[in-house]
Amino acid sequence: MSDYKPHSAELRPGQVVEYLQNNQPIVSWIQEVQPPRVRVLNINQREVKLPAARVMPWTGPAYTPDLSRQEVLQLLQEHHQKRNSIQEDLDVMDVWSMAQGEIVQASIFWFAGLMWDEPDADRTAALGRAMLQARTHFKFSPPDFEVYSRETAEKKMEEERLHRERERLVSIGRDFFKKLHSGTFSPGQQAEPEDPEVTGQLKDILVQRIKNPEDSQTQDLWSKLSAGLPQDPHLPFILARAWGIYPEHYNYMLEQADYAWEDSWSKPHAPQIQELDRKLDQEKGPPGVDGLISIDSASTRDIDDAFNIREHAGGYSLTLALAGPGLYWTFGSGLDLAVGHRVSSLYLPEGKSDMLPRVLAEEMFSLNQGQVRPAMVLDMELDFQGFVYSLQPRLDWVRVQANRTYADVEDELAMDQASSLGSALRLARTLRKNRLEQGAVIIEQNEPIIRLEKSPRQTLVSLVPGVTHPGAHLIVSEFMLLCNTVLAGWAKSKDIPLFYRTQDIVLPRDYSGVWQKPEEIYRVIRSLGATLTETRPRPHRSIGTGAYASVTSPLRRYVDLVNQAQIAAALSGSPVLDRAGLEKMLPFMNTRMGQVGRIQKFRPRYWKLLYFKQQARHTTWTGVVVDNSGPVVLSLPREQILIRAPHEVFGGKTMMGQAFRLRLGRIDPLNNEIHVLEAWEE
Template sequence: SRLLPWSGPAYGAARSREEITDILAGHRERRAALAAQVDAVGLWEMAQGEMRSASAAWFAELLEDAPDADAVAACGRALLACKSHFKFQPPLFEIYDAQTVEVRRAAEEAARQREALVAGGAAWLRTLCDAAQGRRQRPDPADAPPDPVGDRLRHMIMARITDPESTDEEGLWKQVSKGLPDDPFLPLLLAQAWGLVPAHYDLWLDRAGFESGTAWEGRHAGECAAIADSVGSERMPPISEEQFISIDSPATRDIDDAFHIEGAPGGGWDVTVALACPALFWDFGGALDTAVAWRGTSLYLPEGVSHMMPGSLSEGAFSLFAGKRRPAVLVRLHVAEDGSAGEGAFSVGTVCLAANLDYAGCEEALDGAENRAAPYAGELRLAHAMSQARLDWRVRQGAVIIDKPELEISLEGEGEDTVVHVGEAPQAPRAMLLVSELMILANAALAQWAVARDVPLLYRTQDIAVPRESAGVWRNAADIARVVRGFAAASLDTQPKPHAGIGLPAYAPFSSPIRRYADLVNEAQLLHVLETGAPRWSAPEMEGIRSRLALRLDAMGQVQRFRPRYWKYLYMQQQSALHGGECIWKAEIAEENDSWVSVNLPEVQVILRARKQIFGEKAHPGQEFMVRLARISPLRVEAFIAEACAV
């Protein structure tokens, strides 16, 4: 406590304790009443600019001619309480200038809001947390703290879903979430309990800043319409007379590749690959290009497809539909009987595909079935023979090929009622190999062409040493675990380094220019050299594109990896809930050491680790078990093996 510089009135000493107490109480009551009537801000407005500091008595005299001790004390109390406008420097009050007052008012308001947020928000977050953990029913959103506290809480929660490492308002978040579990997914769980986001919310997409759906396309409708008008105009390149066919999934609408193949007179095959050519009409640096570059790639998820380009282009003007004239890059090359390929010849032309075929139909036609693909069976057989020769050649170059059945994840229902189905996709191994090898062939040809001419490109590289015995096609879990041990993921580079997994000295992707931005850039670079003899982008400029794009592709890669895993683990969780203790899974040991065992669940293609003691000391790679799972968490993409029984 401190002695305030106003005193009085004075009373004689001949007073009893009771009388003194009554006198003090009377003055206290009167001073409180008078202080409540003092307009401290009004006093500041009268004094600000005139005085730098003044006493309580001076301020009291502004209110009345002859203030008594109670009036002076009351005025002093009011000024002490008005900390945004005055600072008490005994015996005077410093009078803040207008700018200081504004700053202090803002600080006071922020402090008041923080206090209100902590006071009103902490209890609400505790309620949400209890609901998320199943300890109580989900609360009614109407019971949330009123705005602005509620709005601030919503903003904080959503911001931390998007960026869990954010330091913005970190101290305030720690205060309001004090006592809640230290869980990296806590903001998402709170948001779901509040109803801010739906069940099965894709936080990875949120963190990537990728706008799903088609709403974003409307912002570029004019530019898309102008591009679409150019396709089919007099600006189109010369027509190619070759008969091209494409092979895709039945539902595919963004068709970006097709081919024509003939047997070469001297042996081997003469191949022409036709690739969609959006680069011919693309405005690099424009608003549409900026949006597409940010997206970086198309996303193919169980819940739907989000295209890199607007649908009017990716599934319209640039898609290689049968019977429609489309601009295309043509890659012509010869493949020898041993699978080696000559140098590619590149040109730009207009193509009109003979047919859009699907994998299953082509697979059946290879077996002699009469269907839509049957008229092209001869060409399909040539392409299959070529693709097998190319595969064998790449293996001889050291390629490491992982051949696992493709899974199909489908969703039924919506929201919390979503049911996940997982099963093997229809298999068409020869047709799929055919398309895969054609695309690898085209991309390898571009890399070879660019290296020979010192043209800057974006390359996919995997510059690692691979043991010779690792080369081959691998299908079982133990072999796959052995050969990929120590493998680094392929990366985007501007230097033509080897791609060990594919078995090529250089690999420059451009076969999917309407699905991947790196492919679009490489296609544009090729076109510019063909037209002008010089590259569009220099090596430093290409490195700038690479560095920006690599960050986006890393973010999108997380979405593409984690989202299907989420649905797989939800499927496992739903199956366990449906069948209880009878829910068992086939598992094959992929790796083992003295303490741990890694197993592959082939039904869902998930790798799990568990203590070796669960499987026994004699457990070894390739051994099969039936396992029972516990504590399955789709959000954390984890599950624990509770029991294992050898088959």
């Protein structure tokens, strides 16, 4: 015989009860009550001691406690099946609809009374089970159930839906990523998840993890998706590459820096570009300066400086012209914000990406020969000792007579030292001599040209020694350093705020000079310290000047563009940004220069490591020891790259400047890893 007393809170042997385990109700039989615990036999034939508080409120029915174990288990099975059957026929949403808006909280017995006139233990338990599962509409707060409002229930249902979708995404995505990583998909096979609905989500997650490996919003999901795969920092890119989202040698650092490689980024700014073009056309006048020449590489299309020079009895008359986008620049505009975000042009082995829209950098403002362009002009008079005794910056229209290349200028210098180019070289040599006397540090090393030969199957890398044009390069570098130095001094004297490049450090006197040996270059560079961008002029020791502000590349560097715009505003009588305005810009600019500069630094190294990897089986290389204080650091002079190796590879003893022939082992361009297997002295 059994009895059912729904409101009785007393627990006693012989009662059928339920308790939660892993959020599932377990039907059990009370064998013994020892407050505050009870000992039960559950439907799984296990005896368990429980706190009485874990027993669900729908106790009963109660039987005589002296039934056999087999009889108890049979009863538990019958009640379990009966409750499951009742639960299947229940629509718990009917209960919620009747209760919602009427009450906030009630006992299970109150809810059972809504459904049946005489609810028994099995019906009450079945309803309790159903309400436990309806977590979007009810909350179990022992011993009662809370009823969620319609708004809360809708919110909970949406959360539940998102959770189910997330679990489904993880289940499908984890399996798919494992197949991608293991190379399960054969070449040419279309790699796609089993469920196409998750394709876009998985791609978005990979792209976001590539852009920001520390992204907190996707961290938990990524941890689940990548479970069981190697903990490689580039795993998202490796998977995306295997999937075909990116080609094999895609520059993922562009994504991390949010830097658009193609010129399509400029399309939204077409109206402002067109307005600039119209304004230039309206204001264009006859050239106030003619007969200029520029010197650049043969591939250069963004020509931002040109000069002419005349040597006379008192010294030199030098005119420098700088491309003039800053003369027409509008700070705070959409175009300005986009260009400031790009912060500089990128020059990589795979090509070039302009800081400015290409039409501005290579056409409208580029000092192309035969074209009249707006420019900032510096008229200088210098004596034969390189001292500037007259300086007049101005804004004017200029026309370049010829865009010369380093190669043809070098040829002319070799044939005719009496030409104007000969005068330019003599002045450049004097300027360099003066800088060295002021403590300048000059590094001379020949960076190789990285050539990429692309085919459908692979990209082959070759390194070609860079062609040196010492005279032509000296003219350009010294004239640009001169320009940035004199403009910095001029702006300082007139209190015009600029971004200055500073390196206010103490250098030993013997560090001044021209350095060419790898071990000397390494030692000197490590001692120089960082160059800073600041709004107050301070010395730049390695250049050998008391103040230095970069102005000469306004087509390629945002700092130069801002500085040019500041000087142009001062010359034309327009308002300039005050120092506080520049200070406000500085943190963002420094961050962006670091992010974009990282691409310029590490991308060529990636291609060099790929070159080593392709050649390693049948090639050895020469390395020179430049540091042996920790792991041995070697400079490869021809390839212009530093690598490290343990002392054991060299027999435990090395000397600075010692040359070794190297055989390389494992090389991973993506992770910037290169290992030296063997080394023998040359």
